[in-house]
Amino acid sequence: MRLFRSAEDRRQAKELQRELDLIEATLLENLGFASAVADAPARYLAEAGGKRIRPMLTVLTSQLGDGPSELVRRAAVAVEMTHLASLYHDDVMDEATLRRGVPASQIVWSNSVAILAGDLLFARASSLVSGMGEDAILLQAQTFERLCLGQLHETVGPQPGDDHIEHYIQVLADKTGALISTAARMGVMFGAGTAEHANAVTEYGERIGVAFQLIDDVIDLSPKKEQTGKRAGTDLRAGVATLPLLLLRNRAANGDTEAQALLTRIDAGVLAIAEGADLAVMDPEVAALYAHEVTRETEATAQRWADEAVAALNVLPKSPVKRALERMAESIVSREG
16 A cells, blocks of 8 residues: 655655554564464464555554653554454354464364464553553453454345344444454554544544455455465355445345346355365356446445545545555455455
C-alpha cells in the first residue's frame, strides 16, 4: 500500500517503518516460550510473515496524539498477537491447508496443537494488555468476545428468519472489523489522543475491515492467479458462502432464471468436488460467477463500506495521518491480491 506520497509523507513513512521494525522484534520476543513443545508452533505463523496492517494502524493513529511510545508499541504487539491467535483457530475450523504460503499449523502438527497454540497467544496477548489499565483490559475482552461470536455465527449459520446477507456482513464485522477497529482505537488511546478521534478511527477500522473481506470475496473468483497466488474460486469450490454467491441465491429465489441456472451448476459442481471430482470441473462456473453482475455488486458494496470509513474521518484534522488512512481505504478496494 503506497500511503505516503509527499516529502512530508515519506519522512513519516520512514518513522513508521522504524516503529514497525521495533514492534516486529518485540512481537517475536513475546512469542517465545521456554517449552520447546510450545515455542515452535507459537512462533510459526508470525515467522511466516504477514502485512501487519493492525500494528501499522495502531502506530498511525497514535500520531493523532503524542505519537508512538512504549505503550503504543505494546498495544500494537497485543493486537497483532490476538490476530495471529485467531488465525490458528480459523484454519482448524476451516480445514485450511495453507496460510501465508506455508502449510497451515494443524497440517504441520495437529488440530489440538494448533488450537492450543492459538490459546497460548490469546493468553500472552491478555498478559500484555493487563498492565495497560482497565479500559485496555475491557477493550481486549470485548474484542475477543466479538471474534468468538463472529466465528460461532459463521459456524452455525443464519437462523430461520435471518437475512442471510445481513448475517454474513455481521460475521465479517465481528471476525475482521472488530480487531482492526481495536487496533486503530488503541493507537489513539495510548497516544493520548481525544475521545472524538478515538471514536472516529474505531468506526473507520470496523468499516475497512468489512470492505477488506468483501474484496477478498471478489479476489477469490479472480482469474489473475499471478496476483492472488491461488486457484480462482477456492472458496466457491469448497461451498463457502461469500457475498457474490449469496447475492446470486437471492436473485435465484426471486425468479431470475439466469441466476437459477448458474446456481444449479455451482451446487452440482460443489457436490461433485466433495465426492472426489477434479477441481477443474468448476472452472466454467467460477468464470461465470466472476463475470456476473453480482460480483460487480459485491465490489460496489465494498466501495460503499470504504467510503463510509473515510467519511468517519471527517472530524480528524488534515494531516499525513488522515491522508494515509484515506489511502489505505482506497488501496483496500482497489487491490487485486
